[in-house]
Amino acid sequence: MLLIKGGRVIDPASRRDEVGHLVLVDGKVKEFLAGEAPGDFQGRVIPAEGMWVTPGLIDMHVHLREPGYEWKEDIRSGTLAAAAGGITSLACMANTRPVNDHPEVTRYIIDRARREGTVNVFPVAAVTRGLEGKEMTDFSELAEAGAVAFSDDGKPVASALLMRRALEYARPFGYLIMTHSEDPELAEGGSANEGWTALKLGIPGIPAAAEDVAIAREILLARQTGGRVHIQHVSTKMGVDLLRMAKRAGLAVTGETAPQYFTLTDAALEGYNTNAKMNPPLRGEEDRMAIHEGILDGTIDAVASDHAPHEEYVKRCEFVAAANGIIGLQTALPLTLALVAGGRVSPSRVVDLLSAGPARLLSLKGKGTLAAGADADVTVIDPEREWVFREEDVRSKSRNSPFLGWTLRGRAAATICGGHVRHSDLPGVGVDG
Numbered sequence: 001m002l003l004i005k006g007g008r009v010i011d012p013a014s015r016r017d018e019v020g021h022l023v024l025v026d027g028k029v030k031e032f033l034a035g036e037a038p039g040d041f042q043g044r045v046i047p048a049e050g051m052w053v054t055p056g057l058i059d060m061h062v063h064l065r066e067p068g069y070e071w072k073e074d075i076r077s078g079t080l081a082a083a084a085g086g087i088t089s090l091a092c093m094a095n096t097r098p099v100n101d102h103p104e105v106t107r108y109i110i111d112r113a114r115r116e117g118t119v120n121v122f123p124v125a126a127v128t129r130g131l132e133g134k135e136m137t138d139f140s141e142l143a144e145a146g147a148v149a150f151s152d153d154g155k156p157v158a159s160a161l162l163m164r165r166a167l168e169y170a171r172p173f174g175y176l177i178m179t180h181s182e183d184p185e186l187a188e189g190g191s192a193n194e195g196w197t198a199l200k201l202g203i204p205g206i207p208a209a210a211e212d213v214a215i216a217r218e219i220l221l222a223r224q225t226g227g228r229v230h231i232q233h234v235s236t237k238m239g240v241d242l243l244r245m246a247k248r249a250g251l252a253v254t255g256e257t258a259p260q261y262f263t264l265t266d267a268a269l270e271g272y273n274t275n276a277k278m279n280p281p282l283r284g285e286e287d288r289m290a291i292h293e294g295i296l297d298g299t300i301d302a303v304a305s306d307h308a309p310h311e312e313y314v315k316r317c318e319f320v321a322a323a324n325g326i327i328g329l330q331t332a333l334p335l336t337l338a339l340v341a342g343g344r345v346s347p348s349r350v351v352d353l354l355s356a357g358p359a360r361l362l363s364l365k366g367k368g369t370l371a372a373g374a375d376a377d378v379t380v381i382d383p384e385r386e387w388v389f390r391e392e393d394v395r396s397k398s399r400n401s402p403f404l405g406w407t408l409r410g411r412a413a414a415t416i417c418g419g420h421v422r423h424s425d426l427p428g429v430g431v432d433g
């Protein structure tokens, strides 16, 4: 039994935003209590005065690298980093080795996560075998093994015909197809956003149109098939505009962005900073502002980190040759909280983007809410805490972050998963073994 005492409980799914106490029993939320805390509580008390108490954060876009690339990250280190970042559930992408395109791989990940993981792991299976874009995987078999969605992330599904077939196959079952939207020919050879910075640095560019053309295609195919499409890591202004239009047209299209796209622009590439190299690339200021607008008006459904750990060797090299991606599990929360400090985004909207939204998109039962009966996944957030993100804070095996050395505001003070404390900064509150 756990009592989270005196915090500001923010649960958009049950329209709650008020100070009170949360009681957790047997891995579930038992009840919310307003007013005085019960004096005779027979269990562990977590003091949360001055903190936010939110449903456990859900990161729907993570590369855990296991199986196959365990020197970059594994399920143990990735879930430890997640817990430190306030994340109680994550969806891991299929570009492992072997690729998660077979139920045995899906089951392996689930089994490893059960034994090694400190937070919930939900595998996303591949759309095509080997991520090769040629032959569809068996969605039903994979879903039965535990896959929560399908994506070839890391690569686009280049063939529109194959994407159409995938959506048609998925539709009657309600499976979610998630897309790394990129036109491979338009993007080919590029390493940075096509624009002034790339020109100045002499880096070959990737035009925004490479992403926009692909997003438009997914939307049109969603319209044609009635299937559900989720656009991953939206980074462009036109991408946001297209998503908005699709929603207005009543299509089953949703989208996520990552904190890097509303925090940074391609100016971060100055000095050939390979820790700012990612795909899609950091864009221009107009794109960054459009993503803010998309978050404000509800066009963007979720914020996900696109946590992509890489060892130093593949980052400390010539810009064009460097690997794409940055770690993000420990910075997603503070960078998203910065939107609140800007004054236009409410705390409850932030919780929606980081928890309730992803739970809805991935149809995760009992997640993304603190209603009675929900899973006892809770994040206690200190919204005011200022801290510097240092190398020694990194729980991931890799350190490829452009935010190292940044002073961040807001931090997970405690992460509770299934009623177990998995991370704690709170005095007197230890982590469960």
Ligand SMILES: [Zn+2]
Residues within 6 Å of the ligand: 153, 154, 155, 180, 232, 233, 279, 280
């Ligand atoms: Zn991707």
